[in-house]
Amino acid sequence: MAWEFKWPVLGVIIPCTIIASTAYGSHYFVLRHHLSFKEQMFYQFLVCMIWVSYCMAIFTDPGLPPRTYTPKPGEWKRYCKKCRLFKPPRAHHCSKCQKCVLQMDHHCPWTMNCVGNDNFSHFMKFLVWVMIGTSYLLLQFIYHIIEYYEMSSMPVYLLRKGELSAVIVFTLLDVFVLLTITLLFIRCAVNMAKGMTQIETWDWERIESQFYTRRFWKQVRSNYKRLHGKKLPQLSSWRNPNFQGLGEGGGDESDGNAEEMQVFSNQNESSALADVEGASHNCHENHGDNEGLELSHRRSNESESSVNEQIDEVATNFTIDDLIFPYDYGLLVNFRTTLGPLLFWMLPWVSTRCNGYDWKSSEDYEEYDQLNLPWPPDFGHGEIRASNQVFMERMHWQNDMGERLRDFGVDIDTEQEESLD
Ligand SMILES: [Zn+2]
Numbered sequence: 001m002a003w004e005f006k007w008p009v010l011g012v013i014i015p016c017t018i019i020a021s022t023a024y025g026s027h028y029f030v031l032r033h034h035l036s037f038k039e040q041m042f043y044q045f046l047v048c049m050i051w052v053s054y055c056m057a058i059f060t061d062p063g064l065p066p067r068t069y070t071p072k073p074g075e076w077k078r079y080c081k082k083c084r085l086f087k088p089p090r091a092h093h094c095s096k097c098q099k100c101v102l103q104m105d106h107h108c109p110w111t112m113n114c115v116g117n118d119n120f121s122h123f124m125k126f127l128v129w130v131m132i133g134t135s136y137l138l139l140q141f142i143y144h145i146i147e148y149y150e151m152s153s154m155p156v157y158l159l160r161k162g163e164l165s166a167v168i169v170f171t172l173l174d175v176f177v178l179l180t181i182t183l184l185f186i187r188c189a190v191n192m193a194k195g196m197t198q199i200e201t202w203d204w205e206r207i208e209s210q211f212y213t214r215r216f217w218k219q220v221r222s223n224y225k226r227l228h229g230k231k232l233p234q235l236s237s238w239r240n241p242n243f244q245g246l247g248e249g250g251g252d253e254s255d256g257n258a259e260e261m262q263v264f265s266n267q268n269e270s271s272a273l274a275d276v277e278g279a280s281h282n283c284h285e286n287h288g289d290n291e292g293l294e295l296s297h298r299r300s301n302e303s304e305s306s307v308n309e310q311i312d313e314v315a316t317n318f319t320i321d322d323l324i325f326p327y328d329y330g331l332l333v334n335f336r337t338t339l340g341p342l343l344f345w346m347l348p349w350v351s352t353r354c355n356g357y358d359w360k361s362s363e364d365y366e367e368y369d370q371l372n373l374p375w376p377p378d379f380g381h382g383e384i385r386a387s388n389q390v391f392m393e394r395m396h397w398q399n400d401m402g403e404r405l406r407d408f409g410v411d412i413d414t415e416q417e418e419s420l421d
């Protein structure tokens, strides 16, 4: 859940206080009595790298879209009325920074800055240096705690009580910082491995939870029609035993059979409806809603529904596993794209070499994608609403952690102004 401070500067003052008190307090009260000069220098080097990477994360601009940027054919035309420029794919307007941010991950209250294309590498470096520094300190504390335990049979006046108190207090603080930062690091690293920002992961989860809803497919079909001027062709699933691969007939099929192919055969429909019910059941458990379930009952009662109605139906023969995220280039390339050259990325001055606005789709996407729509596929001006189900809309949907789009700092007003054409 996103933090928001009444005074944003507190978001930086609090971490600075924690870093300074833990790092220098531990050194003054404990480490200087036990470590050699070289070990103390190494410890101070770690502390120094934490400060440097933190400053880099705070002061490095996350990346502003160039004013000359214009959307390429096949991209959403996303105009930011506040910055008065076109937003490239993956960019969002941050409501806190009051500007558009390239490859926006989230607005971080602890750096008073957005985490985006140009400073994601520095943000990750900060997390890694904090993990290394706090782990080193924890090892020292564990060593001293064992020492105190072994000395417990000695007279009390021989123990340094001040040092013992410092070890207890700073161990607790150190463990707290290490755990919270490690959790954040894992979350960022998992997203990075998938080639996604936090916002894109959030969008993926949203799509997954609504995959078999009428709202989603209406929006997808509407987007496809507006972008390509024709109806969405029949979709195939690799799970389907009859799946032959896309081949020449691929996702971009445009012949006269396309419309006809969208009408499910009775056989396919009955099995597909079973899928919908199963999938919708999961959806219901997670989110308390089930448009798909309602739809499946309605459809089984209305077997004589017209062709036109069916065209707007859920593509039950297509699964979430058939959806391809366009910017997942494979593990190593994903890390290199975000962090910079992998061998040197921990150096303070190394960052991504990606410009953050000229995005090319992955080879997998080019070869296997069937929707042929920019990310997210159900995006667009005049979002189709599900009646009386406000939380189904992109702006209102929240994930299992209760996070909505605005919790990442995204300016909802500018997001709603976007259009396809
Ligand atoms: Zn903007």
Ligand SMILES: [Zn+2]
Residues within 6 Å of the ligand: 094, 095, 096, 097, 098, 106, 107, 108, 113, 114, 115, 409
């Ligand atoms: Zn921001």
